[in-house]
Each structure stands twice: as C-alpha cells, then as structure tokens.
Amino acid sequence: MFRHGEFSTEIDRKPFVFTLLAFSVSLTAALLLFIFGAGDGLAIFAGILLSVVAIAAAAVLFAMVTDLAYIADEKLYMRYLFRRSEVALGEIGRITLKEDVYSVFDKRGKLAGTINAKLTGIDRILFKLDKSGASFV
Numbered sequence: 002m003f004r005h006g007e008f009s010t011e012i013d014r015k016p017f018v019f020t021l022l023a024f025s026v027s028l029t030a031a032l033l034l035f036i037f038g039a040g041d042g043l044a045i046f047a048g049i050l051l052s053v054v055a056i057a058a059a060a061v062l063f064a065m066v067t068d069l070a071y072i073a074d075e076k077l078y079m080r081y082l083f084r085r086s087e088v089a090l091g092e093i094g095r096i097t098l099k100e101d102v103y104s105v106f107d108k109r110g111k112l113a114g115t116i117n118a119k120l121t122g123i124d125r126i127l128f129k130l131d132k133s134g135a136s137f138v
Contacts, residue, residue, distance in 0.1 A: 009071035010120035024058035027051045070116045079114035086114035090133040
C-alpha cells in the first residue's frame with residue numbers, strides 16, 4: 002500500500018484500516034453527540050473524549066503515511082513527518098541499528114537520515130543497500 006517503486010517501504014494494511022476506522026467512528030460519534038445531545042452535559046463530555054480520540058487517530062494516520070524510505074535513481078530517500086533526506090547509494094558509509102531505528106551515515110561520518118526498522122519492506126531496502134556496498138555496524 003502506497004509503494005514508491007521496487008525498493009520501497011509501505012504501510013501495513015491492517016493497522017492503517019484500524020486507525021482509519023477509529024478516526025471515522027470517533028469523529029462521527031462526536032459530531033452526532035454534539036448535534037443531538039446539545040443540552041446534556043454527559044453527551045458533551047463524551048463528545049469531547051471522542052474528539053480527543055479522533056485527533057490522536059489523525060496524528061497516528063499522518064505519521065503512518067509519512068514514514069517511508071525508498072530507493073530511486075540510485076539514491077536513498079528517507080522521510081518521516083516533516084523531515085526529508087536523501088543520500089546517493091555510493092555515498093553511504095555505514096548503517097547502524099539502535100532501538101528499532103536504522104541510522105544512515107555518509108562516508109564522512111555525518112548522519113544522513115534514519116529509517117524505522119519495523120516498516121514493511123525494509124528487508125528489500127537493506128538488501129539493496131548491502132549490494133551497493135554499505136557497511137552494517
């Protein structure tokens with residue numbers, strides 16, 4: 002789901018659908034409670050709680066959609082939320098794994114970007130990086 006080429010991470014369908022469903026249901030229920038329970042204090046309180054759930058689900062959906070890594074045009078592209086970075090495959094020096102995050106360093110030792118180790122399809126990215134000569138520490 003949402004692939005960017007042959008070597009790309011993607012979003013798992015089940016968590017995406019579950020979070021989208023949680024967002025939709027909580028937003029719909031909150032709106033209905035605000036519209037039809039306008040005079041009831043308990044309905045307003047429940048609507049506020051459901052609004053908080055909808056906001057949290059929207060934040061999780063946004064993070065899921067923007068967390069990706071892919072290889073195109075002999076470059077590794079890494080994105081998470083509002084951070085974007087790219088590095089040429091020949092410029093990658095070493096890659097380290099710490100706390101489920103791959104840190105990609107260039108040949109000068111400068112951090113080029115990070116990749117979530119739990120993404121679906123990360124194995125294809127790592128295999129391509131290994132073939133291109135990156136060292137894993």
